[in-house]
Amino acid sequence: MNLSPLPLLMLEPQVRAALLEDLGRAGDLTTDAIVPAAAWAETALVARQPGVVAGLDAAALAFRLVDPAIEIAIERPDGSRLVPGDRIAIIAGPARGMLTAERVALNFLGHLSGVATATATLVEAVQGHKARICCTRKTLPGLRALQKYAVRAGGGVNHRFGLDDAVLIKDNHIAAAGGVAASIRAARAGVGHLVKIEVEVDSLDQLDEALREGPDAVLLDNMGPDMLAEAVRRIAGRAIAEASGRITPATAPAIAAAGVDLISAGWLTHSAQVLDIGLDWRRLRWDRSREARPTAA
Incomplete structure (x- = not known):
């Protein structure tokens, strides 16, 4: 390592x-x-x-x-x-x-x-699949850099480190902006060309709307394995596919088998x-x- x-x-x-x-x-x-x-x-x-x-x-x-x-x-x-x-x-x-x-x-x-x-427990659970295990911003106050380092020590990878190094459009941002497409357009207009844009969706309809705007990554929130597989099929490599929501070592293998690129879990840092x-x-x-x-x- x-x-x-x-x-x-x-x-x-x-x-x-x-x-x-x-x-x-x-x-x-x-x-x-x-x-x-x-x-x-x-x-x-x-x-x-x-x-x-x-x-x-x-x-x-x-x-x-x-x-x-x-x-x-x-x-x-x-x-x-x-x-x-x-x-x-x-x-x-x-x-x-x-x-x-x-x-x-x-x-x-x-x-x-x-x-x-x-982290290592989840990494082991998805062996044989391409999905990588990553953390979130759900870290203990003051310990983010150390906890994210520990995730790497366990074989995982890091999500964004803070609000200032990437755009992650979540459900409340979408509600405030008036929709998925509007939020992505606003984000693209408001940040520099090197800043990645990810948007969270919880339905296939939202996913289709997001994909028309060309985000860099899509956070597939609380989707079951079958829906995730369909989401991955629709994404077709046009964006990074990240699965999140109630991930455990028991559920991770089926989620990874759906073909997502990343599986994120907040409990790795806030509840380990x-x-x-x-x-x-x-x-x-x-x-x-x-x-x-x-x-x-």
Whole structure:
């Protein structure tokens, strides 16, 4: 998988905000009271259940922002398949910083791995068909770039990132414009020549009206497999065919078999179940007299 990492500049505001929220006004009272400042530890990030890992850079950044002396050796990079017991990374450094950053690091890692795992489940469900799995704008506030990255880590592709990078005409836009054709014409007149235009339709009549205006893509909303197959036949390659609406791993194969190009699902980002990943302790010293890097032993 050719998965390009997100620049740390994009990750840092979210990770820093999460740490500040956790540290509050007085810092980590528990760790500072119990763990000596000189204590050194080595821990491992370990998968508790099967899935696909994503978010390691965000997790690593959480540790390093708390204490730059913490080092991380990644053994299974983002996009890797996991089985229970798989060791994802080894972390070594000051024990205080490790404990303080633990929850924030695991929050990012577990959530983003959950998104990647959910995506991979749908990708597997449509194997053998041309349909690709994509996300939507139904992301958690502040986490869009990270969640869309996790979708890519799971083998999916991204829909538009915001309101400003493509036109997607939905039912309320159509109602406000006075019809499918009118909305497409208005959109084409109002945006630049490089901006793609997609229109949502929920009937074959609306589809025919849309196709006469030549959109770049058509969102076929809440159509059953038979109607989708007919819609694909009518589109005949003139536009990208995207299916959406109550997509599950059980329904995805039949939808993909209808011949659509894309299957989009909002739950991949807004409702993905967290992947259970733990931080297991391996070694602990109460002083730093012999500094060590993460070891695989």
